[in-house]
Amino acid sequence: MALNLVVCLKQVPNPDLQFQVAPDGKDIKREGLNYKVNGADEYALEEAVRLKEKHGGRVVVLTLGPKRTEPMLREALAKGADEAVRVAYDDPAAFDVGKNARILAAAIRTLPHDLVLTGVQSDDYAYSATGGLVAGLLGLPHASVVTRVAVHDGDLEVACELEGGLERVVALPRPALLTIQFGANTPRYAPLPAIMKAARQPIKEIGPAALGLPGWDAIPLPYAFGVVRLSPPVAKGHAEMITGPIPEQAKKLAQLLREKGFVRR
């Protein structure tokens, strides 16, 4: 029952950073940002590697993005992926999730896949849409916000997280697509020898021609998408901000807690 597993990985700017809007208002300033693998995707990769270890098969990691994504793909190889594929779509912003998903779906068609895994959402744009779109486009059954995966002979049984800690367990046949939730497992660290080996492994590149397209803009879209503008958020409300040296902040916090009656005597 060897499984062909495909994991979609996205590289995102480290979300702990502070961001500035580019002068034209169409993107953030990208110089000097550091990038990392999207949080939920780490769980998707780990789930795939565990399924391979348990049932046999191969894990292919697939990303859509510029050359800077290569270290992320190598890290995935070091963590147990067998092959890395980069769809060479170089738009650094790539705001249009529909276009991204259509290109990804076209790439997945060229790969053997019993199970496609994505993260539940991306930490940068938070659409939670790539996995579902790819499933719809490829006609795959799918389940979202998955926290547990069990593979049986003919099918899969998975637990999908709902609001408030409820879980819905569903069964679905393969091939299928799952979006994996944070905390579904404990992602491993890459062992040093594997990191060294991965540094030498080739990364397969897919350009538009390989998918039968003259260019990425030739991918048929049922709509026109545009970014109107980015701006700093206008908050509905905002905290009264306390800054300054720690001892002073501590005094203010203690005073506030006393005033409001939260300090037990």
Add this chain to the structure above:
Amino acid sequence: MAGGILVIAEHLDGKVAPSTLELIAAATSLRVERHGVRLVVFGHGVKELADHLAGYTVDVLVAEHPLLAEYTGDAYVQAVRGIVESTNPRLVLIAHTAQGYDLAPALAGAMDLPVLTNCLAIDLQEGRLVAARRILNEKVHVEVEVRSDRPIVVTMRPGATPPQGTGRGTMSVTEVPVSIDPAAVRVKFVRMERPEVADIDLSSADVIVSAGRGIQKKENLRLVEEFAKAIGGVVGASRPLTDLEWLPKTRQVGQSGKTVRPKLYVACGISGAMQHIAGMKDAGLILAINTDPTAPIFEVAHVGFVANVLELLPAVLKELKAG
């Protein structure tokens, strides 16, 4: 009967999701031409629910089928598809909930429709939909637009729109036929699992001090616990900490954890992701401690401390002990 807005109702265990009322309000505020707003209730044995929803000043369509008794992506995509094809709306509105994540993009993929998810506000202008969103951990606001002659699938973030209230009298309730090919329903419902009740009940606490990834190490939980004790509170957490099993799942505040309404909520090293905010925004007094002055937690907090929580808490404890 083209045009208008189709709103997909969400319900579980015979109860309407609060987000459905928000969708009705968002749709109604768009003042669309022609067929206006229609709410579709999919399910099995949901006529009563539909009648109830017609009280919220919206025309209701009921689409019943045994295969819709429990939500599955496959059956819902087929059922929604049928109604979208027969009514050809301009927009299909769905809540950005766990069910919405599952349904909206898959529907858009299967029907080759445009989709925009997790929107805070939307506006229909000549020939285009403009949506306001938050990106990069809520730190950047973005407006995007979509032009299409096909229905646009949109998901709205729960909590972003005030809910629709009931009006005087009720609107129409119309049953619509649903055809579902059972062979094409590949996803099968197995069972529901409900969280076990154990540990403390966060939702009954008056004071909650929650720790987030900003506390950096499990050992530092002791500091948070000590502070909580000093102010008569209990310790809650953001999701990463319960995922790491630093604290039991019962301590998780947010969309997929507990919704709490304490008198005092102190967020220690929590960024303020929408899923966390969903569980604590109605607390009486919210204090936040974070090193990043742009962290979105400061938008819901009443008082914000721009500080390293690992330095501020020991200093506060000293202050409190000094009396």
